[in-house]
Amino acid sequence: MVDLLNEKKENLVEETNNFEPMKDNGSLKRHFKGKKINESLKIIIVLGLIAMVASIMLAVVNFYTKIDENQQILDEIGSLYSSEISTTVDVSSISNYLGTEIKAYYIADDGANIIVAKANKGDKVCYNATGITIIVIIKEGLIEKVVSFSHSETPGLGERALREEYLNQYEGINTDLIFIPEGDFISTPEFNYFNPSVITGATYSSNGVSLAVKAAVKAYRSRGN
């Protein structure tokens, strides 16, 4: 430590001895200004180069990993339903229902309505931010199938509401029995209507599924069915 200090001291003395005074105050200012400009320029160039390389890399990765959500939905439907899709309904004309959205609406050759509905996270609806997206197949006024498409509900907890055994309760239910209140859908009583069971410990996720099914049925009714 002492050696290091002595060495530094010697260097300092040497530097002081070798110091050549600037000609005048103005040139001293210019000297430091030039140094600062050089430093700033170096910073800008280095950061700019890193940013440029980063953006090129991201552009290349984006090109190869671009995903077509509609194609993903069509692939999933293809694995679920054997009949070919004949019509694609414009979903922009369908009004969204209580924090839900209709992501896609198709009509199959055999007349089945295939609706992809998403319930977004809201008050007592869905536990995780991604929300719940389900595929609802309705044929001749009856719900034929409800299948989970994507969600991020906690495994072993909310995820239980997306399992086949829970979603099966909607199969064969007449769409007329699905009550669609305009206000708070959770506290509105559903006497004489189909009352889906709610899983203990997965209430928010069950509500999410129920809301998405209601949104799909509402979209189905909006087409004059």
Next chain:
Amino acid sequence: MIEKTEKLTFKDITSPFTNGIINNNATFRLVLGTCPTLAITTSASNGIGMGLSVLFVLVCANAIVSILRNIIPRKVRIPAYILIIATFSTIVEMVVRAFLPDLYDKLGLFLPLIVVNCILLARVESFASLNRVIPSIMDGIGIGLGFTFSITLIGIVREFLGAGSFFGIPINSIISAELPMTFFILPAGGFMVYGFLMVIFNSVVDKIQKSLENRNRVNLGSRSVNAHISTPEIDTQGGK
């Protein structure tokens, strides 16, 4: 810090790797990256997914920062490191979204948040910016594997106790009893499992290290005793 002119020894390359897994274990020793650790370890597969994502970003960021360590000006090193880390975490996000959509949905917000994971900035700043490329890569692999191992372990315990499954396979098929205790899936259970595993990990590692130290001491002691016994003979011979 290894000087540029020095030749890398085998130990220089392997020690960052083993340290990263055991002595500098990000989760159990350094207690870094606690937020994603508690949030995503509700299942073992989430743990592996998150761990491997962090591993990739860490290795790449460490390598690039180590290569550019003499070029990046000190004043703007943190923004430069963040830029590099953000690039790789965005690449991971894009790749996972495209090829593992289920995992992408489950990890949710925590995948893009890798960019602010303090493990990354800590290793880049304290190791990669001071060391050469190969040790930096080995440090990234070690720390990344240590993190993956830790959060997968936490995920296995939480999933087993909380959801009654192991990597998504229900345990009921193996054990007839109803296992799930939802508490362990919830944040409070996460803290508890994390704490218990941290105690177990540290006590086991400390015990192993102490026993190794004792063995070394015994070996050194026996060597010095042998030297002590043989010294007078040499001395007497030298004296004569």
